[in-house]
Amino acid sequence: MKVITDEKIIDEILSKGVEDVFVKEHLKKQLMSGKVLRIKLGIDPTGPKIHLGRAIPLRKLRAFQDLGHKAVLIVGDFTATIGDPSDKLEKRPMLTTNKIKENMKDYKKQIGKIIDIKKAEFVYNSSWLKKLSMMETSILAESFSLQQMSKRRNFQDRLEKDEEISLRELFYPLMQGYDSVAVKSDVEIGGFDQLFNVKAGRTIQKHYGMSEQDILTVQMLEGTDGRKMSTSWGNVITIVDEPNDMYGKVMSVKDELLSKYFLLCTDIPMSQIKDFEKKITDGMNPKDFKMGLAYEIVKIYHGEKKAKEAETNFVNTFSKKEIPDEMEEIKGNAGESLVDVLLNKKVLTSKGEWRRLVEQNAIHDLENDTRITDVNYKVEKDLTLKIGKKRFIKIIVK
């Protein structure tokens, strides 16, 4: 396959959603040369689901792949046991091998939604890191000085606060850098929080007499609540979320983050995003653009048809306040109190929660268009309920 060297496309790739490219001139020249480059991306199997934030470097990798370059995916099964200190102020617990195996189960399948797996190289870094002897490790460790290592921002912070930094953590960038040697990467992609690690790749490649990789770091994405998107915060939109859910979650993203989401999570070109921004400043309703965003994102991971359905579903249930076609159905016995039915099926977690919901007028009986105000309401016949504004439950009486 011929490598695409269209300058316009290359410029878009090197700037859209990109935080930093190093060395930019060199990388551009390389890309223009028509040579097939090896593009490295490391992934830590630390969570079972890929969310939109983690998808960003993957999508960038895909863009390179589409140019005709070689995607080299490194599963950090070994490094995950070490724990990456990049984005944490505290040290991260080591993951167990079992946990990693569990996480890896359908990881590949998920990655396949973004990357053309067939054309990509897929390697596990345990396959070389596991074999390093103490001797070789020492040679590797020779590449960095204590001073250089301690320059790293979050090590610096922790040093100042007299907080612990384990030596183990210092090894993380060394290992990630060694990965670059092992796969002979020309370019490495990473989130901006990976800056130190990917730069370490250059140092270490040089240490081993190889030419240094160029690096490209992408911007970080905030989650639905505006904080950094992170599984432990629960503010994530994963790429395997159901279409309706995914659509809704995107709609709950704060308006201010709109263009960032467009930039980092869709294929919409930058010029068009600028245009959207202008229209919003001119007074157009951001909601309409957000719906477009939600549509685009669902389309990427579920296809056009599902995206349309999700959109229709959203408009009907939330704008027009209609009852959705599909909803969860649970069974109950005649005469049983409604709380027990809901509690049994784990729709609710406690009777206190139920009391609160009833008091707050949150339980709608959609068949009669009334609110249920009796805490001891008994189920007599089939019911269609709306709890709050987004939960719909159908109760079938046996």
Place this chain on the structure above:
RNA sequence: GCGUCGGUGGUAGAGUGGUCAAUUACAACAGACUGUAAAUCUGUCGCCUUCGGGCUACGAAGGUUCAAAUCCUUCCCGACGCACCA
């Protein structure tokens, strides 16, 4: 090994004998409004309750006390300092 400090609800982080089911912030949930599951405003936010209250919770186990998240003892876990490293 010695010493010092610390372990609190989904998270951060107050509280150092009763007024503590525990300030506050964030997250979450509900209502109003709306332009959306945005923003804003209001309310809720351990479990059970006949709504009086009851029960379980502040690392674990004991103890002191009328009364403990708060004091004492032991233990577990963590951090830091000292020692050690020429």
